[in-house]
Amino acid sequence: MLHSPRALRLRSRSPARRRFSFSLHSLSFPFKMATSKAQPESNSRVLILGAGNFGSCLAEHLGDSDHRVFLWAREQSVVEHFNATRKHLKYLPSHTFSSNVSAVGPALPDAAFINSMDVLLFAIPTQFLRDNLTKLQPALSDKTKLPLLIFVNKGIEIGTDALTLEIIADTCGADVAKAATFISGPSFAKEIVLRRPTSVSVVSFTEAEADKTAALFHQPHFRCYTGSDPVGVELSGALKNVYAIAAGKCILYTRTADEFMASSMLLTSPKNTVIITRGLAEMTCIGTAYGASPLTFLGLAGVGDLFLTCSSSSSRNYTVGYRLGQGETLETIIATLGSVAEGVSTAKSVRNLVTQLGVQAPIAERVYEVLYEGACGRVVHFAGVNDVPGKSTGDAVAELMALPPSREIELATIGRPAEKLLHRLGM
Numbered sequence: 001m002l003h004s005p006r007a008l009r010l011r012s013r014s015p016a017r018r019r020f021s022f023s024l025h026s027l028s029f030p031f032k033m034a035t036s037k038a039q040p041e042s043n044s045r046v047l048i049l050g051a052g053n054f055g056s057c058l059a060e061h062l063g064d065s066d067h068r069v070f071l072w073a074r075e076q077s078v079v080e081h082f083n084a085t086r087k088h089l090k091y092l093p094s095h096t097f098s099s100n101v102s103a104v105g106p107a108l109p110d111a112a113f114i115n116s117m118d119v120l121l122f123a124i125p126t127q128f129l130r131d132n133l134t135k136l137q138p139a140l141s142d143k144t145k146l147p148l149l150i151f152v153n154k155g156i157e158i159g160t161d162a163l164t165l166e167i168i169a170d171t172c173g174a175d176v177a178k179a180a181t182f183i184s185g186p187s188f189a190k191e192i193v194l195r196r197p198t199s200v201s202v203v204s205f206t207e208a209e210a211d212k213t214a215a216l217f218h219q220p221h222f223r224c225y226t227g228s229d230p231v232g233v234e235l236s237g238a239l240k241n242v243y244a245i246a247a248g249k250c251i252l253y254t255r256t257a258d259e260f261m262a263s264s265m266l267l268t269s270p271k272n273t274v275i276i277t278r279g280l281a282e283m284t285c286i287g288t289a290y291g292a293s294p295l296t297f298l299g300l301a302g303v304g305d306l307f308l309t310c311s312s313s314s315s316r317n318y319t320v321g322y323r324l325g326q327g328e329t330l331e332t333i334i335a336t337l338g339s340v341a342e343g344v345s346t347a348k349s350v351r352n353l354v355t356q357l358g359v360q361a362p363i364a365e366r367v368y369e370v371l372y373e374g375a376c377g378r379v380v381h382f383a384g385v386n387d388v389p390g391k392s393t394g395d396a397v398a399e400l401m402a403l404p405p406s407r408e409i410e411l412a413t414i415g416r417p418a419e420k421l422l423h424r425l426g427m
Contacts, residue, residue: 036148036179037118039212042066044118046216047109047147049132051078053091053339054152055123057189063098065219070117072105079103090338095193108132114139119148119216125340126155126164126238133171140172148212149180154237155342156349163234166421174425178205181213182230184237185300186308188315195221201301203227205427225300231418232296235287239364240306241317241343242350243279246367247272247310248321275363276310282361286350289357291418317343330371347371357417 044067048059051073059071073079081089082103086096104113114120114136124132140146151164162170169177185200192198202217202224204210214224227233283306284297296302309315313322320341323333334344351368354361 035206035208036146036212037144039118039148039216043068044216045116046070046119046121047072047104047114047117048121048123049108050123050125050153051082051088051091051103051105052123052125053189055121056088056091056097057192058121058123058152059101060092060095060097060193061217061219061222063100065217067100067119067216069098069101070109071101071103072109073103074106076106079105092190092193108135111139114147115142115145117147119150121150121152123152126153126157126167126342127345129153129164130157130167130171133167137172140176143175146176146179148209148216149176150183150213151180152183153342154184154234154241155346156238156353158345158348161349161352163231163238163421165230165234166424169421169424178425178427179209180204180230181206181209182233182237183213183217184233184305186304188308188312190314192222197221197223199223199225199300199304201225201227201233201299203230203233203301205230205425227296227299229293229296231290231421232287232292233301235290235292236283236297236301236305238342238346239283239286239350240279240302240309241341242347242364242367243275243283243306244309244315244317245321245324245341245343245347245371246279246363247275248315248318248323249325249370272310276307279310279363280306282363285359286353286357286361286364289359290353291416291421316341320344324370343367344371 044062046059046062046067046069048055048062048069049072051059051071056071059069063069071082073082075089078089081087082097086099086101087093088095088097120136122129122132149168151168153164156163157167160166164182165177165180168180181202181204183200183202185198187198187200198221200217200222202210202214203226204213205228207226207228210226210228214226218224280297280303283302284294287297288294309317312318316337316339319337320330320333320343324330330344334341347364347368350361350364354364
């Protein structure tokens with residue numbers, strides 16, 4: 001069983017310990033990497049697991065690129081409606097999908113169907129990924145017939161604090177994890193479907209797999225940049241959702257007795273600019289302490305995705321923060337949001353990470369406190385947290401502003417979690 005960062009207690013947090021440098025970008029891998037079976041030059045057979053907003057939009061993008069796409073949905077009604085109308089019952093309901101896309105489900109496809117695929121794309125929320133990979137593992141046991149494996153989920157698993165790479169290694173083995181490819185970057189589903197210019201990062205430990213994935217997705221309106229730091233890209237995709245919640249609830253408040261008046265900030269607000277800039281600094285510090293390259297956080301998956309997610313009402317995580325700032329409870333927001341905001345669950349794991357890595361991430365910590373220790377002064381009953389004295393968004397902002405002066409940029413370079421992960425993968 002792969003040890004998660006939660007279990008990796010650092011022996012020392014002294015300055016001397018912090019000077020030890022380990023990062024993925026400095027490594028070379030002289031050994032043979034796992035690779036997927038040869039991809040056809042065109043008309044790939046693609047199974048997309050997860051018919052949510054992003055999975056559906058990627059299905060349309062690949063179908064429109066003349067690939068044969070099968071979109072797996074857990075609801076029978078979604079499957080039947082899609083195949084009858086070529087429209088999604090829940091997402092993009094007015095859009096007519098390409099004739100190259102059809103829906104399958106609600107049962108998971110069997111091994112024969114999996115083995116007939118050239119590509120498996122996982123658009124399943126991180127918290128449900130382990131269970132589905134465990135069920136699919138027997139179909140992925142023959143490494144000579146491995147499909148191209150692509151993951152687009154963004155989050156950290158609750159309870160284990162595991163990245164997707166670790167979940168893959170736990171369920172399907174190190175060879176499959178080394179062959180996995182990750183797509184991340186500043187993109188919204190509707191923008192892709194409307195063929196608006198989009199650029200993303202495509203990364204894998206195995207360069208050939210990243211190149212295959214880029215070739216599969218690349219179009220004049222969809223540009224792919226390849227890389228080799230999946231840990232950094234995974235952390236970027238997970239962490240930026242937490243800071244998007246902070247940006248959404250970044251507030252103008254006035255104090256009358258013990259009450260706060262909250263409102264969402266405009267993109268041009270200095271406070272929102274501070275959230276984005278300091279959020280990037282915290283993300284980079286957490287990432288380098290974990291073992292990722294600091295340069296990854298300056299790319300599309302890092303600052304690019306952070307800026308987009310923190311400044312658009314189309315972002316689910318921004319919307320959660322905005323509605324918290326309006327005084328709604330987390331329970332109500334989750335029940336009515338309509339799709340998963342991964343930053344809500346990721347905030348728990350991030351709090352564990354910053355403690356275990358010995359880094360400072362005050363914005364991330366305050367997001368956790370507002371989510372799980374009260375929103376706008378109200379008690380939150382969510383995810384097992386009950387009757388906790390409420391912490392208001394106003395209190396959280398006041399605490400952040402009252403922190404003592406500190407260095408603006410200070411990167412930790414311990415890297416122990418990534419070192420353990422690479423050892424688990426035999427790298």
